[in-house]
Amino acid sequence: MLSQQILNGLVTGSVYALFSLGFTLIFGVQKLLNFAHGATFMAGAFIAYYCTISGLPFLLAIGFSMVATGVIAILVDLIAFRSLRKRGNAEFPALVSSIGVDLILVSIAQQVSKTQVLNFPFGTFPVKFYTFMGLRISLLQLVILATVAVLVALLIFYLKKTTFGRQVRAVATNERAAALLGVNAQSVYLQTFFIAGALAGLAGVLIGLLFNSMQFLMGEPYMLRAFVVVVIGGLGSVPGAIVASLMLGVMQSLTVAYLPSGLTDAIIFALLFVVLLIRPNGLFGDANAVAGGTRQ
Amino acid sequence: MKFLKLSMSATAFAAAMAASTSAMAEEYKMVILQSLTGGAAFIGKNVADGAAMAADELNANGFFGEGNSLVYEVADDATDRTQTLSLITRLAADEDVLIVMGPTSGSVALAGANVANEREFPVITTTNSMEVIENGPWSFILTQPADVTIPYIADFTAQTLGAKNCAIIGVKDNEAYVALQRKYEDLIQAQGVNLASVDGVALADSDFSALATKIATSEQDCVFIGTPAAQGANLVIQLRQAGLDPSIPILGHNAFASPTFIEKGGAAVENVYLMGAWVPGGYDDFSSAFSTNFEAKTGIPADEWHAVGYSGMQVIANAIKDAVAAGAVTREGVRDALGTQTDIPVVMGEGTYSYDEHRVPHFGMKVLQVKDGAFAVVGE
Incomplete structure (x- = not known):
């Protein structure tokens, strides 16, 4: 059972990674906690669901959902963050503002879904299981692991090896200096939000598929865990978010399997406190870590 | 002209009567x-x-x-x-x-x-x-209250199905669901059924992969799920996907008595037992x-x-x-x-x-x- 549980945890953790990367990216670039990220995740699942039941091919529905959640995230930036950012000292007001956006999106989703739990129609994704060295793994789990691995690799490449990535790191390090060098910070913010939203949307679809359940509050537990991931991984650290997500997924599986029921969250948050005591900046973070750069 | 006056009088009378009736309405x-x-x-x-x-x-x-x-x-x-x-x-x-x-x-x-x-x-x-x-x-x-309802499904578990070792999955963050689950545990234990495991999930949870694997690889001769219908259907699906022996009966309480349970669970929820105050479709x-x-x-x-x-x-x-x-x-x-x-x-x-x-x-x-x-x- 141990290896099966570790596999289960890695699959769940990989989706946490997708969710948390967007969250940590926004924090890394803007130093803002985007509480609407959970609602964007939920919106991704809902949009893909309604596209699918409207007859759109599933792959197109996923693509549309990612674009739509990217746009939603941009709107979040324009509505909830941009004006506050201009004023400076935006951390706390932006936090409250993003909570407001989250509540609005959740309320809309509740109305649209009539408070019902939604699930993709049977047959949306082939239900196939393989047994390998005693491990039972589904085709969906394999696809999720592969998809997340490819997307994470692409994101890292994008941030480290492209002009946009250098601009992101420049803005994250020092917005004013980047602007003096000709970087359009507003454009960087918008692109960052789009990527974060699209990743959250995809994570929502994958979770909806994997666990056969989507409801208007589905973002809340993931939001809470994303906090743990970014703190343990190191605020703003992309590699940290990935490692912490996988750790969290595996730990969650193992605590459910081997410890008394109900201890999972207590253990996860106890780990958070231990990490904070030993490494206050997280496993991969330093005091100035920002999305692959170092804030000056 | 006379006709117009008559019409106006009739209208006024009708309006007065309507006002009088509405004044008496409670x-x-x-x-x-x-x-x-x-x-x-x-x-x-x-x-x-x-x-x-x-x-x-x-x-x-x-x-x-x-x-x-x-x-x-x-x-x-x-x-x-x-x-x-x-x-x-x-x-x-x-x-x-x-x-x-x-x-x-x-x-x-x-x-x-x-x-x-x-x-x-x-x-x-x-x-x-x-x-x-x-x-x-x-x-x-x-x-x-649980004292009134749960005996229906608890007696069925112990007496009709003859279960001896039951895994329990309940909701941990809703008092009403917790009360139902605990009553079920007490009643089946009083009839000689052992609790193979007791696990709780949150109402907003959907990832039961670890729990499903744990139960599917454990020894029990019945599984009781005390969650809302959609969540219960999802749990049953994940239990089946984790390889739970299909001959092990799965039971739920009255929350499963919803068309949602069958709609969300599809073939996976076939043969699941439940108790219901509501019989979907009516009786x-x-x-x-x-x-x-x-x-x-x-x-x-x-x-x-x-x-x-x-x-x-x-x-x-x-x-x-x-x-x-x-x-x-x-x-x-x-x-x-x-x-x-x-x-x-x-x-x-x-x-x-x-x-x-x-x-x-x-x-x-x-x-x-x-x-x-x-x-x-x-x-x-």
Whole structure:
């Protein structure tokens, strides 16, 4: 059972990674906690669901959902963050503002879904299981692991090896200096939000598929865990978010399997406190870590 | 000209008569206070929808007599104690409000009961918690406590299925569900069934992969799931996917008695046992008509909580009508009438709803099984 549980945890953790990367990216670039990220995740699942039941091919529905959640995230930036950012000292007001956006999106989703739990129609994704060295793994789990691995690799490449990535790191390090060098910070913010939203949307679809359940509050537990991931991984650290997500997924599986029921969250948050005591900046973070750069 | 004058006189007379009739018409005001948002919205929203439909039907059928009507407002307790206390305090100050149907569940309902008893204001909460009744004479419960319902499925587990070692999965963050689960555990243990494992999930959880693997690779001869219908269906699917032996019976309580359970679970929930006060689709003329009308009105099939709301409103309406007949259309009159309601036709259980001398509701249960994609009463 141990290896099966570790596999289960890695699959769940990989989706946490997708969710948390967007969250940590926004924090890394803007130093803002985007509480609407959970609602964007939920919106991704809902949009893909309604596209699918409207007859759109599933792959197109996923693509549309990612674009739509990217746009939603941009709107979040324009509505909830941009004006506050201009004023400076935006951390706390932006936090409250993003909570407001989250509540609005959740309320809309509740109305649209009539408070019902939604699930993709049977047959949306082939239900196939393989047994390998005693491990039972589904085709969906394999696809999720592969998809997340490819997307994470692409994101890292994008941030480290492209002009946009250098601009992101420049803005994250020092917005004013980047602007003096000709970087359009507003454009960087918008692109960052789009990527974060699209990743959250995809994570929502994958979770909806994997666990056969989507409801208007589905973002809340993931939001809470994303906090743990970014703190343990190191605020703003992309590699940290990935490692912490996988750790969290595996730990969650193992605590459910081997410890008394109900201890999972207590253990996860106890780990958070231990990490904070030993490494206050997280496993991969330093005091100035920002999305692959170092804030000056 | 003469014709015009005659017409005007007739119109004036008709208007005067209408005004006179409306002056005599009585309006009985109540508030449906349920969790329309927050964690218990899956219960409260459905209860509110069922209750509102019942009130509309009763008014349309002239239940309170010609021209009289039940006037209701729908309010949201938001699954939040502070909001609930604030709302009940405000409603208690409005002398026209005779009774509140709500709050929905758990600590929110208990908090609501506290303030209702302080203000001598009748509330009928959706919860099945006996603590609400014990809180004082002004607070009632709408659903049957675990002592009344769980024996139906516990006896079935131990006596009919002959289970010896049962894995339990419950909801850990909703008091009503926890109470049902614990009662089930106590009752089957008292009949010699061992608890192979006891696990809790949160209402918002959907990832049960680790739990499903744990149970599928453990030894037990039955699995009891005490969660809402959609979540339960999801759990059953994940248990099957994790490789749970198909010959091991899976059981659930009354929350599974919802079309949602079959719709979400598909083939995976085939053969699952459950108990239900509500038989989806209905089982007699009254409940079948409710099922048909509800789906026609809302576009979604009625589930247990819709039926609870619909039935609860029948009970409240009868209590108000009795208070009117007794010449006591006051909060106290409605409270006294509510506690003495017996054999009120409802769409749940055995078809009639009664409060006993301790104000505990009774309407019965049935053991059901999913067969060929539908609910079938076991033994019929």
